[in-house]
Amino acid sequence: MDTNLIRRIAVAVVAIPLAIALTWYGSWPFVMLVAVITVLGTREVLALAGHAKVEGFALTASIAAGALPVLSYAVLSDHPFVLVWSSAWRDIIAIWLMAIIFLALRNRTKDQQPLAAAAITVFAVLYAAALPTYLVEIRHAFWPVQSWPGTAMVFFPLVVTWVCDTAAMFGGRIFGGPKLATEISPAKTRSGAISGVVAGVLVAPIFTIFVFPSLGVPLTLLPAMLMALVLAVVGQAGDLAESLFKRAAGVKDSSALIPGHGGILDRFDSLYFVIPTAAICYRLLGLL
Numbered sequence: 001m002d003t004n005l006i007r008r009i010a011v012a013v014v015a016i017p018l019a020i021a022l023t024w025y026g027s028w029p030f031v032m033l034v035a036v037i038t039v040l041g042t043r044e045v046l047a048l049a050g051h052a053k054v055e056g057f058a059l060t061a062s063i064a065a066g067a068l069p070v071l072s073y074a075v076l077s078d079h080p081f082v083l084v085w086s087s088a089w090r091d092i093i094a095i096w097l098m099a100i101i102f103l104a105l106r107n108r109t110k111d112q113q114p115l116a117a118a119a120i121t122v123f124a125v126l127y128a129a130a131l132p133t134y135l136v137e138i139r140h141a142f143w144p145v146q147s148w149p150g151t152a153m154v155f156f157p158l159v160v161t162w163v164c165d166t167a168a169m170f171g172g173r174i175f176g177g178p179k180l181a182t183e184i185s186p187a188k189t190r191s192g193a194i195s196g197v198v199a200g201v202l203v204a205p206i207f208t209i210f211v212f213p214s215l216g217v218p219l220t221l222l223p224a225m226l227m228a229l230v231l232a233v234v235g236q237a238g239d240l241a242e243s244l245f246k247r248a249a250g251v252k253d254s255s256a257l258i259p260g261h262g263g264i265l266d267r268f269d270s271l272y273f274v275i276p277t278a279a280i281c282y283r284l285l286g287l288l
Contacts, residue, residue: 007259024151026139027073034069034135041065041128041264044254048265049120051249054113056121057103064096065129072136097122128265131272134279141288149215153287156207156224157231157278161270164200164232165239171195185243193236200232201225219287227281231274238273242266 022033042065046056073079100121104114135154143150172192180188204224212219219227242265246254255263282288 011258020151020155023139023154024146024148026143026145026147026150030139031069031073031136034132035066037132037264037268038065038069038129040257041132041268042124044257044263044265045124045128045245046120048245048249048251048254049116049124051251054116054120056117056124057100060096060099060103061121061124064125068125068129068133069136072133073140076137076140127272128268131276132268134276137288138275138279138282149217152207152211152215152217153282156203156211156219157274158271159207160200160203160228160231161235161274163203164196164235165270167199168192168196168236171199181240181243184240184247188240196236197229197232200235201228204228217287219285223285227278227285230281231277234273234277235270238270241273242269 019033022030039062042061043058046058046061049056100118104118108114108117138157139147139150139154143153168188169192171194172187172189175189175191175195177189177191179186180190180193204227205221208219208221208224211217212224242254245265246252253262254265257263258267279288
């Protein structure tokens with residue numbers, strides 16, 4: 001068996017049960033998991049920019065990235081800190097932005113691209129932290145601590161994405177044909193993309209027949225299939241976006257953090273688009 005595949009399986013055997021357990025429990029352990037993901041992803045975006053000779057401000061970005069999931073949960077759980085945040089959030093954001101500009105002003109020459117450094121710092125937080133922070137809302141907007149329904153709400157879009165990605169890979173290998181986006185990701189094909197969408201949609205009946213009814217999640221077949229269709233499409237767009245970033249940086253993986261998988265960006269590529277889209281869909285369906 002391929003060594004890389006063995007590493008992937010070994011990581012999955014440990015990571016998936018741990019992720020399910022933390023998601024089921026919810027509360028601060030789950031929030032801390034999301035915060036770790038947001039901080040590491042943000043730093044990987046800045047590392048990609050570094051390959052393109054743009055050095056962002058890692059500490060300032062990391063603080064904001066880690067704070068977003070915490071603030072989101074504080075708001076959802078009516079934590080006393082919400083009183084401070086609700087009255088001063090605009091001032092806090094303004095101070096953070098001014099801090100970035102101050103860092104760009106200090107010891108930055110034209111050759112160090114201060115405008116690009118400030119821009120990538122803000123982008124890294126918005127992309128790799130603000131988008132996955134929607135996981136906190138999906139888990140805790142309605143469901144309490146230690147909740148299987150809340151866990152199912154989180155994992156439905158994740159499973160759709162994982163199935164879509166796997167089917168797209170194998171569908172492309174089996175059917176071949178025209179490329180999907182040659183300049184961005186030469187290995188991806190249109191047949192693979194179609195295979196991924198079809199497989200992703202087929203996840204919906206599994207959840208609506210075997211999972212959601214027993215847990216009391218009021219998501220029926222047709223809305224779930226439409227949601228899965230949207231998630232499968234935007235997920236592949238998210239995958240291409242991350243491929244574009246890596247191509248611009250001239251690297252194969254965003255990091256070597258996860259054995260056999262690459263970095264956080266490599267594992268969350270599709271999910272950066274899928275997670276906020278899932279939250280929007282749930283909200284439109286009255287589930288958030």
